[in-house]
Amino acid sequence: MFLVPAAQGWTLISPGAESGAWRVRGFPNLDEAAQALNASDDFVLALPVSAILAQRIRLPNVEGTELREMVRIQIEKALPFSTDEVTSDFEIIDQVNGECVISAVAVQNQRLAEIAAPLLNRDVIPSAVTVYAAQRLATHAGKGRVLFIYPEVGALISAISENGKLSFARSVEGGTAARLEVELPQLALSAELQGIDASFQTVLLDEKCFELREEVERALATRTDLVGIETPPAPTGLNLLPQAWRELAFLQLIYLQIRKRQLDAAIARDNPRTAFVRAAANNWKILSPAIDPHFYPIEILLRLFESLPSADVRITAYDQSARQLSVEGESSSATLAYQFADKVKKNPGLQNFVFDMQAPHILQNDHAQFRLEGKPR
Numbered sequence: 001m002f003l004v005p006a007a008q009g010w011t012l013i014s015p016g017a018e019s020g021a022w023r024v025r026g027f028p029n030l031d032e033a034a035q036a037l038n039a040s041d042d043f044v045l046a047l048p049v050s051a052i053l054a055q056r057i058r059l060p061n062v063e064g065t066e067l068r069e070m071v072r073i074q075i076e077k078a079l080p081f082s083t084d085e086v087t088s089d090f091e092i093i094d095q096v097n098g099e100c101v102i103s104a105v106a107v108q109n110q111r112l113a114e115i116a117a118p119l120l121n122r123d124v125i126p127s128a129v130t131v132y133a134a135q136r137l138a139t140h141a142g143k144g145r146v147l148f149i150y151p152e153v154g155a156l157i158s159a160i161s162e163n164g165k166l167s168f169a170r171s172v173e174g175g176t177a178a179r180l181e182v183e184l185p186q187l188a189l190s191a192e193l194q195g196i197d198a199s200f201q202t203v204l205l206d207e208k209c210f211e212l213r214e215e216v217e218r219a220l221a222t223r224t225d226l227v228g229i230e231t232p233p234a235p236t237g238l239n240l241l242p243q244a245w246r247e248l249a250f251l252q253l254i255y256l257q258i259r260k261r262q263l264d265a266a267i268a269r270d271n272p273r274t275a276f277v278r279a280a281a282n283n284w285k286i287l288s289p290a291i292d293p294h295f296y297p298i299e300i301l302l303r304l305f306e307s308l309p310s311a312d313v314r315i316t317a318y319d320q321s322a323r324q325l326s327v328e329g330e331s332s333s334a335t336l337a338y339q340f341a342d343k344v345k346k347n348p349g350l351q352n353f354v355f356d357m358q359a360p361h362i363l364q365n366d367h368a369q370f371r372l373e374g375k376p377r
Contacts, residue, residue, distance in 0.1 A: 001043035002233050003033060004132045007151035007208055012036055013232055014043075022231035034118040041124065046132035046233070047240065048153045049169045051111055053079065054131070056167045056194050057102040061095050075106050085109055087129075091237040093165045103165040105131055107240050129240040133169050135233035137161035140204055145197060147187075148227075149216060150206035158187050160196060166238075168194055180212065184219040294352045295376075300325065303350050307343035309336055325353070327372040334360045337370040344372060352377055 001014040009028040016023040027033035037043060057074050059067065071090045076083045088106035095101070112129065113120065137148055141161040148159045149172070160168040168191050172183045188198035203224045205213055210226060217224050293299050297320050304315060304327060313336050317328035327344075331337045341357040344350055353374035360368035 001037075001041060002046060002135075003037075003043055003126070004046040004135070004233065005048040005153050007206075008154060009033075011229065012043075013230070024229060024231060029118075030115070031118040034122050034124055037119070037122070037124045039123045039125075042127050044128045044130060044233075045116065045119070045126035046130050046135055047107060047112070047115065048155075049131070049133050049157050049159065049171065050153065050155065051107055051115055052131055052240075053106045054133075054166055054169050055104045055106075056093070056196065057090075057104050058195065059100050059102060061098050061100045067100065071102055071104055075104055079106065081108065087112070087240045087242045089238045089240055091134075091165045093162045093167060101162070101167075103134075103162075103167050103238075105134070105166070105238050105240065109242050109244075112240070112242065125245055126241065129242075129245075130236050130238045131166060131240070132233075133157060133159040134166040134236045134238050136230060137166055138164050138234035138236050139230045140227050141202065144201040145199070146202045146204060147200045147220075148204040148206075149209060149212070150204075151208055156209070158184075160191055160200075162196065168196055180215045181219045184216065188220075294349065300350065303347050304344065306349075307340060307347050309339040309343060312336055313340050324373060324375045326374075329370055329372075330363075331360075331368050331370065333366065334362060334368040337368045341370070341372055344374075350374070 001012065004011050004013065006026055009026060010030050010033045012025045012027065012033055014023050014025070015021070025036065027036070053075075055075065055078055057071060059070050059074070062070065068090075072083060072088065075086070075088050079086060086106045086108050088104060090102050090104040093101040093103050107129075116126075116129075119125070132152065133148075136150065137146065137159060140146070141148060142164040144163070146161040148157075148161065150157055150159075155171040158170060158172050159166060170187070170190070172180070172187070191198045200220070200222060203216065203220055203222045204227050205216055205224045207226045207228045213224050213226070297318075300320065301318060304318075308315075312332035313329060314331070315327060315329045317326075319326045329337075329340070331340065337357070337360040341355065345355050354377055355372055355374040357370060357372045360370040362368055
């Protein structure tokens, strides 16, 4: 499952009932979204751009822990607080000419805790924390340089992708009401200052912003493609799950496994008794026509006669078995036959049955012959 920010509120994307189908549910806030999850759910929390710091870094082409340490140092230089207060991760955009271009993302732990408070208060911990912009770009923009414009939590986001990795993102001032012919050239200039070629090979626009399409195409002189919500979003290499949350999730997993074993043992221990109860309940159900007054033929006939809408409706035959009953009759019109069937279905003394009546047979004298069948619930 994926919990992602929407244009307004949050969206939960989860597997549907049918294979390959996905269910998309919108919530006005994270509090209500949290109520749709429980502690055992495996889901990814995606953060809005407003919650993170995204930075494009160019470093010497090194590997492993050395590269990670160099990225950490660069992030530390860019942040106004210590690295102990943040969780960061990165993806490699490209490696060329002895250099490594990095997409680095960081989130302040306190800010993350504030956003996720409705989840944490319910002991619902995500298996991973990523950035929705990165997910969207990984889904729709796997190659080349792509600009993606979409609404997110009341803002209009412009995110740039290089080879499917988030390399630049910001909120367009003024949101959907912004003057894009001014904002987008400024965005391109900011991207150039970051070392990003702003001659975008593809421009994507969320379908919710369809009314901006002509304005975007005019400002960038580039064809714009519309995209919808991802079902599901593509995975990314970014995981901003704090270490403390990882430890808590691990302890929670151990507890759930222990609890599952305890419940399995209790079920196995009680199975003989529950099997006896189920068998007894089934036997009573089989015997109910013989011992329950509601199934007595005389009682049922009384309720049927109570349901006759007028003297112009007569019961001509009645048959009852353990599995069903049938009533045949004749009325002076088809309308009266339907009225009788309706009153039978609503009779409080006949609620142990489900009744059904086929279309009445109309006789030459306009009378209607009907057959009403009932089966125990």
